[in-house]
Every structure is written in structure tokens, then in C-alpha cells.
Amino acid sequence: MNQVAHIMGLVDKVLGRDVIGGYLHGSSVLGGLRPASDVDVLVVSRRSMEERERRALRDGLLRVSGSRNKARPVELTVVVRSEVRPWRFPPSGDFLYGEWLRDAYEAGTVPQPEPMPDLALLITMVLSGDHPLCGPPPAQVLDPVPHADLVRASVAGIPGLLDGLDGDTRNVVLTFARIWATLATGRILPKDAAADWALARLPAGHRPVLEHARELYLTCRYTEERWSDILRSQVRPHVTHVLAEIDRLRP
Numbered sequence: 001m002n003q004v005a006h007i008m009g010l011v012d013k014v015l016g017r018d019v020i021g022g023y024l025h026g027s028s029v030l031g032g033l034r035p036a037s038d039v040d041v042l043v044v045s046r047r048s049m050e051e052r053e054r055r056a057l058r059d060g061l062l063r064v065s066g067s068r069n070k071a072r073p074v075e076l077t078v079v080v081r082s083e084v085r086p087w088r089f090p091p092s093g094d095f096l097y098g099e100w101l102r103d104a105y106e107a108g109t110v111p112q113p114e115p116m117p118d119l120a121l122l123i124t125m126v127l128s129g130d131h132p133l134c135g136p137p138p139a140q141v142l143d144p145v146p147h148a149d150l151v152r153a154s155v156a157g158i159p160g161l162l163d164g165l166d167g168d169t170r171n172v173v174l175t176f177a178r179i180w181a182t183l184a185t186g187r188i189l190p191k192d193a194a195a196d197w198a199l200a201r202l203p204a205g206h207r208p209v210l211e212h213a214r215e216l217y218l219t220c221r222y223t224e225e226r227w228s229d230i231l232r233s234q235v236r237p238h239v240t241h242v243l244a245e246i247d248r249l250r251p
Helices: 003-018 050-060 099-106 117-130 146-155 158-163 168-187 191-199 203-219 229-251
Strands: 020-027 040-043 075-082 095-098 132-134
Touching: 003 020, 003 040, 003 050, 003 075, 003 132, 020 117, 040 117, 050 075, 050 095, 050 099, 075 117, 095 099, 117 146, 146 168, 158 168, 158 229, 168 191, 168 203, 168 229, 191 203, 203 229
Parallel strands: 040 075
Antiparallel strands: 020 040, 020 132, 075 095
8 A cells, every 4th residue: 555545544544524635735746756755635624633533643644654664754734624715814724744743743742723824835736736635626625825825824934944944954945945936926836946946036156055955855865965065154145145035025
């Protein structure tokens, strides 16, 4: 059984008939999976989960996600349909599993309902990708996200991304390029395509950092990532320039 089937089997075991639909998003529908890509799934449910169900879904995902299970990292988001249809911002999610939270989950943390501005981006990707794993096409389940809320969601994560710049350089640099492209074009591009878009608009001195991040994204896993001292010294000036471009495009 493949990884996506495992994920949807876990969801079915926990939520059963309360699942309205399950949908791929992220790299799976935006140009294809790369060496370090997550398997990104959005599940739309009729109801919020009970505590025992949250624990069961968390524990099941811990067994099928990430390199220690010889599998891709999983990002699974569950949203109650009434929280996003009719659409409003910020939306609330019912459950989030991400491999970056594994330590907390293994220590006993249980994912709880919380505001999730990123759902604006996820829903936009789900509607664009139109790849149901179960249930009807996403356009029958989800409302489109207005461009203004796509912008708000894109910039909401900037402080957290900056906090992770030193430890997750490749991903943060590429995400800032994608935010810039999203604000300028209204579309969510694959990370390598967003990098191409940004590289065409960057001064020559700020290109090497993004060129390297793009190459890493296309060719290697996070554990294989390497940055020279020279490139490291250029990361923050590059980010400062890109953030200035993002700020210029904010309403």
C-alpha cells in the first residue's frame, strides 16, 4: 500500500463517513514531488474530532511519516467545512500534522483546533490542483479564496519564517521567493518556478543565494544540504532585499 493510501486509510478509520473529501496539494499538484517534498493532504470533515480521535490520527501518522519510517514527510490538515464555507479570514483548522512537530507529538502534544491563515494558500492549491483522493471535486466543497486574503495569508507567516532562516535556509529562501511571486501574480507557483520568476527580477548580486536554494530543492534532501561560507554571508542581504519587494507589493 502506498503512503497516500496509508494516510487516507487512517483518516477513514478515525472519521469514517464524516469525511467529505480528501485532496492533494503542494508539490504533488504544483509541478511534481522533489527529493525533500512533503506529501501534502487536506481533509474536509463534517465535524470536529474528539480527543481520542486526535490521538489516534496523530499516532498513526507518526508511524507512516518521515525518514525514520523510510517515507516522505507527511503534512495532513483537517478542516471542518463550516469553518471555511462560506469563506472568511482567518480560517480555523481542526488538526495539523507536520513532521517538523514530531518531537512535540512524540512527547504527548495532541493537535488542537486553531486559527490557520495558511488554509487560504492550501485551499487555493487544492482548487487549482483539482486532485481528489476521495469525495467530490474540490470546487463542490470549498469556496475560492479572494486575492486579498491570499496576500494576507502569504505575509502572515513571514515572522516565523525569519525565525527559521538559519536552520531551514533553503526552504525559507524559496518560500520568500514564492510569496513575492504570489503577491505580484496572484498565483501560487511551484517553488522552482517561483525562484525562476524571482531570479529574473533580482539584481545580479542577490541571485546566487536563490540559485543555490533552487538547485538544492531540485536535487537533494535536507540532510544533504550544504552552504558555503560565502553564500551563508549573502543569505540575510538577499532576504532583506526580497522582503523589501514583498513590502512594496502589500496593499
